[in-house]
Amino acid sequence: MKKIKKILSMKNKRKIVCLTSYSYNITSILDKYCDIVLVGDSLANVLYGMSNTHKININTMLQHALSVKKKIRRSLFIIDLPKGTYKTANIALKNSKYLIKKTGCHGVKIESNSKNYNIIKRLTKAKIPVMGHIGYTPQFKKKFKIHGMNEKNRKKLIIEAKKIENAGAFSIVLECISKKTAKSITKNLKIPTIGIGSSVFCDGQILVTDDIIGLSGFKPKFVKKYLDVHKLINLAIKKYSKDVKENKFPSTKNTF
Ligand code: KIV
Numbered sequence: 001m002k003k004i005k006k007i008l009s010m011k012n013k014r015k016i017v018c019l020t021s022y023s024y025n026i027t028s029i030l031d032k033y034c035d036i037v038l039v040g041d042s043l044a045n046v047l048y049g050m051s052n053t054h055k056i057n058i059n060t061m062l063q064h065a066l067s068v069k070k071k072i073r074r075s076l077f078i079i080d081l082p083k084g085t086y087k088t089a090n091i092a093l094k095n096s097k098y099l100i101k102k103t104g105c106h107g108v109k110i111e112s113n114s115k116n117y118n119i120i121k122r123l124t125k126a127k128i129p130v131m132g133h134i135g136y137t138p139q140f141k142k143k144f145k146i147h148g149m150n151e152k153n154r155k156k157l158i159i160e161a162k163k164i165e166n167a168g169a170f171s172i173v174l175e176c177i178s179k180k181t182a183k184s185i186t187k188n189l190k191i192p193t194i195g196i197g198s199s200v201f202c203d204g205q206i207l208v209t210d211d212i213i214g215l216s217g218f219k220p221k222f223v224k225k226y227l228d229v230h231k232l233i234n235l236a237i238k239k240y241s242k243d244v245k246e247n248k249f250p251s252t253k254n255t256f
Contacts (some may be wrong), residue, residue, distance in 0.1 A: 016035045021068050023068065078105060079098065117163050121167045124167065
C-alpha cells in the first residue's frame with residue numbers, strides 16, 4: 001500500500017516511469033529506473049510469437065512473474081490478468097489472489113470492456129490494487145485504431161476513465177488515445193494516467209521493453225527505439241559461429 005500511495009502522490013509532481021518485464025535479467029536493470037514494472041500479457045506476442053494476447057494463460061503469466069519477482073526491490077510490481085481470467089468478479093478475485101499469493105505482486109491490471117467496472121470494485125473492496133486500461137485494449141479489440149479522435153468517442157472515454165477511477169483503480173493505462181482526449185482524461189482524474197501511444201499529456205509513460213531496445217522488431221510510431229539489441233546479438237552470434245568453425249573457440253583461455 002505504501003508503494004501505491006507513492007504512485008498516487010506523484011500525479012502533477014513527477015512523471016511516472018513504467019516498462020514491461022518478463023524476466024529476471026531485464027528486471028534487474030528496470031528496477032533501478034522504473035516506478036512500475038508490469039508483467040504484461042504482451043509476452044504472448046513478444047516472447048511466444050503468438051498473433052495476439054488471447055491464448056496466454058495464467059500459469060504462463062505466473063512463471064514469468066516469478067522470474068521478475070526475484071529482482072524487484074523498489075518498483076511497484078503489477079501483473080496483467082490475461083483474457084478469460086476475469087470473466088466474473090468471483091473469478092477475478094480468485095485469480096488475483098492466486099497471483100498475489102504466489103508472487104507477492106502489488107496489484108493487477110485489467111483491460112476495460114466498458115462494462116467490467118464491478119470487477120474493479122470487487123477487487124479493490126478486497127484491498128487488491130487495480131490498474132485499469134482503456135483505449136486500444138488488445139484482449140477485447142480485434143482491429144488496431146487510435147481512440148478518442150472524435151467528440152463522441154472522446155466523451156465516452158472520459159466517462160469510462162471516471163467510472164474506473166470511481167470503481168477504485170489506483171491508476172489507468174491509456175493506450176493509443178489521441179492527445180486531446182488523453183489530456184482531458186488526465187485533467188479529469190485524481191488517479192494517474194499512464195500513456196502508451198497517448199501523448200506527453202499523461203501522468204506517466206509505459207512501453208514494451210523489448211520494443212525500445214530493438215529486440216522485438218516492432219516499431220510503431222509511438223515507440224522510440226533506444227538501442228538495437230537485435231543488431232548487437234546478430235553480430236555476437238555471427239562471430240561465435242565463425243570462431244567455432246575456424247577452431248578459434250574455445251581458446252586456451254576457455255579451456256581447463
Ligand atoms: O501487455 C502489456 O504489455 C501492456 C502494456 C503495453 C500496457 O498492457
